[in-house]
Amino acid sequence: xxxxxxxxxxxxxxxxxxxxxAKAGIDAVIVEQRSAEYVLGxxxxxxxxxxxxxxxxxxxxxxxxxxxxxxxxxxxxxFGGARHRIDLYGLTGGKRVMVYGQTEVTRDLMNARHAAGxxxxxxxxxxxxxxxxxxRPSVTYRKxxxxxxxxxxxxxxxxGFHGVCRASIPPAKLQTFEKVYPFGWLGVLSRTPPxxxxxxxxxxERGFALCSMRSHTLSRYYVxxxxxxxxxxxxxxxxxxxxxxxxxxxxAAKLVTGPSIEKSIAPLRSFVTEPMRFGRxxxxxxxxxxxxxxxxxxxxxxATDVGLLGHALIxxxxxxxxxxxxxxxxxxxxxxWKAERFSWWFTTLMHKFPETGAxxxxxxxxxxxxxxxxxxxxxxxxxxxxxxxxxx
Ligand code: RFL
Ligand code: PHB
Numbered sequence: 001x002x003x004x005x006x007x008x009x010x011x012x013x014x015x016x017x018x019x020x021x022a023k024a025g026i027d028a029v030i031v032e033q034r035s036a037e038y039v040l041g042x043x044x045x046x047x048x049x050x051x052x053x054x055x056x057x058x059x060x061x062x063x064x065x066x067x068x069x070x071x072x073x074x075x076x077x078x079f080g081g082a083r084h085r086i087d088l089y090g091l092t093g094g095k096r097v098m099v100y101g102q103t104e105v106t107r108d109l110m111n112a113r114h115a116a117g118x119x120x121x122x123x124x125x126x127x128x129x130x131x132x133x134x135x136r137p138s139v140t141y142r143k144x145x146x147x148x149x150x151x152x153x154x155x156x157x158x159x160g161f162h163g164v165c166r167a168s169i170p171p172a173k174l175q176t177f178e179k180v181y182p183f184g185w186l187g188v189l190s191r192t193p194p195x196x197x198x199x200x201x202x203x204x205e206r207g208f209a210l211c212s213m214r215s216h217t218l219s220r221y222y223v224x225x226x227x228x229x230x231x232x233x234x235x236x237x238x239x240x241x242x243x244x245x246x247x248x249x250x251x252a253a254k255l256v257t258g259p260s261i262e263k264s265i266a267p268l269r270s271f272v273t274e275p276m277r278f279g280r281x282x283x284x285x286x287x288x289x290x291x292x293x294x295x296x297x298x299x300x301x302x303a304t305d306v307g308l309l310g311h312a313l314i315x316x317x318x319x320x321x322x323x324x325x326x327x328x329x330x331x332x333x334x335x336x337w338k339a340e341r342f343s344w345w346f347t348t349l350m351h352k353f354p355e356t357g358a359x360x361x362x363x364x365x366x367x368x369x370x371x372x373x374x375x376x377x378x379x380x381x382x383x384x385x386x387x388x389x390x391x392x
């Protein structure tokens with residue numbers, strides 16, 4: 001088989017890149033190791049920046065998002081037993097975020113791809129990339145008893161943190177930067193109305209908590225947990241008790257609980273690979289970088305990476321210019337590092353770090369009080385949360 005761009009991974013970055021290329025008449029094949037149902041079963045991000053919303057509109061899959069997504073003009077910080085609002089809309093001159101789950105974004109992109117008859121190979125085994133440092137790259141995979149080869153002009157590595165693309169680069173050709181946090185997030189999805197109409201990020205001496213949502217009837221909650229914890233050790237009742245204990249009295253009293261329909265533990269990590277291009281291979285999304293989820297930036301960075309990459313490839317094919325693909329890595333990394341900084345800062349501000357002791361706790365308290373008392377500090381936080389401009 002021959003195509004112009006072989007995309008490895010059918011998560012949000014691979015599917016969005018496929019949609020951008022298809023709209024420009026560029027051929028692409030997506031190869032995914034899991035089944036479509038498995039990909040849709042992963043409960044992950046919930047908050048979209050305006051740039052992500054714009055990209056989904058650009059490829060024509062925004063209709064359901066605009067109908068069912070929830071526009072949020074602010075969120076709340078909870079500490080010392082009280083909540084304080086960050087007025088995103090007022091502080092950023094009219095910007096907001098959209099609460100619409102990654103599962104739904106993925107479903108919309110998958111459905112559009114299927115309806116257009118575009119090729120996605122699910123359940124591909126032994127996916128491997130070849131010749132990315134030559135003029136004739138290719139991707140191979142096994143399906144049943146047969147090995148298949150896709151010859152292509154470029155390979156897009158959209159295969160997440162554990163994917164094969166970054167792992168295929170000789171270590172001497174890349175530099176990685178990493179910080180692993182000494183805790184995880186235990187997340188629960190439940191068919192209950194959200195405790196509040198906006199998100200609540202809570203700093204508490206027992207640890208961080210987050211109240212989020214997917215709709216008016218579906219809630220998503222998280223509590224900071226130990227990396228040694230196992231999901232099976234956490235009954236629903238224990239989870240609700242712990243969440244309640246970390247909220248202010250009013251939210252704790254209003255919390256509606258119910259059976260969990262999904263429960264999982266995610267480790268927290270900051271990670272960046274430089275560069276994001278190796279000859280004819282481009283990395284995008286979680287394949288190139290990871291942020292801790294506190295700033296809600298992971299999916300948004302994945303979307304802006306493929307926005308830059310998609311437009312660069314279109315420029316290459318339509319205008320015979322390599323400027324976009326030559327600058328892709330540097331342009332993407334500028335934005336990546338700013339989101340890394342914000343996610344690291346927000347994580348550090350909100351979580352319990354046993355090793356920093358009482359001094360660390362007082363520093364968090366002082367910074368939180370400074371934030372709620374200073375419009376300048378709140379503006380900085382708000383402009384990062386709604387998403388920094390694509391360039392700059
Ligand atoms: P994905 O979603 O991991 O998709 C990669 C795909 O590649 C496939 N794959 C392979 N395919 C073929 N061959 C191989 N060898 C392969 N290896 C892997 C995988 O099966 C998969 O289908 O990466 P992508 O597309 O770059 O998307 C990134 C986002 O998923 C991620 O950044 C976000 O979910 C992060 N994130 C959040 N981001 C936000 O912007 N806002 C949020 O509110 C937010 N909340 C979160 C999050 C991530 C979380 N977890 C669980 C890590 C909350 C959580 C709890
Ligand atoms: C989520 O709804 O899953 C979510 C929301 C905000 C975050 C992280 C995760 O910062």
